[in-house]
Amino acid sequence: MLPSHPILSCEEARTLEQGLFAGDEAAEWAAMLRAGAAVAEAARRDFDEIGGFPENGRVLVLAGKGHNGGDALLAARHLLARYPRATAEVVFVFGERALRPLAWRAWQYAQETGRERWTQREPSTAGEWAGKGYDLGFDGIFGFQFRPPVEPPVAELIERVNAAPIRLRAAVDLPSGGLLRADFTYATGAVKTPILTDANAGRLRYLDLGFFPREAPGAQRVLTPAVLAPLAALRPAHCDKRDFGHLFVIGGSHNYPGAVLMTVLAALRSGVGLVTAFVPEPLVPAYAARVPEAMWVGCPLTPEGRLALEGLHLVRERIERATALAIGPGLGRERETMALVREILKVSALPAVLDADALQPELVRGAKGPLVLTPHAGEFQRIAAGATLETFARTSGTTVVLKGPVTQIASGETVYHSIFGGPVLARGGSGDLLAGIVGSMLAQAPGDPALAAARGVVWHGRAAEALARAQGQAAVRTTDVLDYLAEALRSE
Numbered sequence: 001m002l003p004s005h006p007i008l009s010c011e012e013a014r015t016l017e018q019g020l021f022a023g024d025e026a027a028e029w030a031a032m033l034r035a036g037a038a039v040a041e042a043a044r045r046d047f048d049e050i051g052g053f054p055e056n057g058r059v060l061v062l063a064g065k066g067h068n069g070g071d072a073l074l075a076a077r078h079l080l081a082r083y084p085r086a087t088a089e090v091v092f093v094f095g096e097r098a099l100r101p102l103a104w105r106a107w108q109y110a111q112e113t114g115r116e117r118w119t120q121r122e123p124s125t126a127g128e129w130a131g132k133g134y135d136l137g138f139d140g141i142f143g144f145q146f147r148p149p150v151e152p153p154v155a156e157l158i159e160r161v162n163a164a165p166i167r168l169r170a171a172v173d174l175p176s177g178g179l180l181r182a183d184f185t186y187a188t189g190a191v192k193t194p195i196l197t198d199a200n201a202g203r204l205r206y207l208d209l210g211f212f213p214r215e216a217p218g219a220q221r222v223l224t225p226a227v228l229a230p231l232a233a234l235r236p237a238h239c240d241k242r243d244f245g246h247l248f249v250i251g252g253s254h255n256y257p258g259a260v261l262m263t264v265l266a267a268l269r270s271g272v273g274l275v276t277a278f279v280p281e282p283l284v285p286a287y288a289a290r291v292p293e294a295m296w297v298g299c300p301l302t303p304e305g306r307l308a309l310e311g312l313h314l315v316r317e318r319i320e321r322a323t324a325l326a327i328g329p330g331l332g333r334e335r336e337t338m339a340l341v342r343e344i345l346k347v348s349a350l351p352a353v354l355d356a357d358a359l360q361p362e363l364v365r366g367a368k369g370p371l372v373l374t375p376h377a378g379e380f381q382r383i384a385a386g387a388t389l390e391t392f393a394r395t396s397g398t399t400v401v402l403k404g405p406v407t408q409i410a411s412g413e414t415v416y417h418s419i420f421g422g423p424v425l426a427r428g429g430s431g432d433l434l435a436g437i438v439g440s441m442l443a444q445a446p447g448d449p450a451l452a453a454a455r456g457v458v459w460h461g462r463a464a465e466a467l468a469r470a471q472g473q474a475a476v477r478t479t480d481v482l483d484y485l486a487e488a489l490r491s492e
Helices: 010-021 025-050 067-082 101-113 123-132 152-163 225-232 258-269 281-290 309-316 335-347 361-366 377-384 389-396 430-444 449-471 478-490
Strands: 004-008 058-063 087-092 118-121 134-140 166-172 184-188 203-207 220-223 246-250 274-280 295-299 324-327 352-354 371-373 399-402 407-411 414-418
Touching: 004 010, 010 025, 025 067, 025 101, 025 134, 025 166, 025 184, 025 203, 025 449, 058 067, 058 152, 067 087, 067 101, 067 134, 067 166, 087 123, 101 118, 118 123, 123 152, 220 449, 225 449, 225 478, 246 258, 246 430, 258 274, 258 281, 258 430, 258 478, 274 281, 274 309, 281 295, 295 309, 309 335, 324 335, 324 430, 335 361, 352 430, 361 377, 371 449, 377 389, 377 399, 389 399, 389 407, 399 449, 407 449, 414 449, 430 449, 430 478, 449 478
Parallel strands: 058 087, 058 134, 087 118, 134 166, 166 184, 184 203, 220 414, 246 274, 246 324, 274 295, 324 352, 352 371, 371 399
Antiparallel strands: 004 220, 399 407, 407 414
């Protein structure tokens, strides 16, 4: 099993916490302190994507009766302790007297940062204070034990907060009532299933509080950064380039010359020992000048400017040198080009990453070796013909990387979810980089396609997050992600 934790239903999460704490208030308080600090630090780091949390930041806390309210209060306390000029306004949605014991304790502890730095606001006067504007808002009204419906006064409060100018909205565990709109949702202790389909959840963060044993079971799982740990370790002192795999990249066309170049760049920047790229012959001089570390093989073209079947011998005569293949970026869908790919997959038992135009049902069915498929939602529908992700992965015997805001990796009976990445990846070429990184991982670990896929997806996503924190989400290029691969490893 890959480094990951199970995703739980709300009932399973309730059972887990009952077993962990068994009514021990001291243990619950310790967990609440960890949760509050983790939420605050996660929000602070995420704030870097919009310029960093200001020294005199204004924080809004929406606190319900129970643990979520306590977590939100402690998160605000953590930030106020770090930023002495910051202030907080708190709204006790059901009144201060409704606070349960640990939430009340959190409120008393929060005020130790200075009572003058806290201002209470009444829910009924939201029309007056909600429009003032805040840097950060913490939603701690309802937790995973909430049962609908939301009472009209609370729904009205949430509506006003949704319309308020808040630079970053942070939900603790789940967006309250499924109504409050969050930019980030911080799942404390465990990821609960409703968060994966809640349109108001924004981006997801899993805050591991140590609730799970090492091998906790579960078919639906969330990947943890620990999957990257071996990549950050020292490499053997006595090694050479052949010890780290040899990836063959096959792609490119007259119409789409850039995609395959990005795949090669990503493979080289993610640790593979050797890369050989089979690309349109006219492109080789420019590519070799740009990326001399790769070996470039010029292939004949069809009249339309795509790879011709005639070039099959160029791959076959070198195939024994490779440990994995990456096929598809910039390839095009011309029939002759598809025939070339089909023949390569028929003669080679090597594991292969199929991306972009190589994601065709007939190519998947005819492959001799293990496959890692990297479709987005539209491409998945093309190859799966209506099957679910789990069913298609199981019946096809492939590892499927279904790309999206939460990328899913299906292998056998298990589906792993990667919550790393963000809007900075919503650019042309992001998938080409991912294909190169996954191909590099597969070339280095050809016997474990699921591990290669998970490492590639998590590494790609965490590098994108590091880029967004350093430069923001807008004024960057797709290939800038590659400059943050090293930071994504070192941060582990």
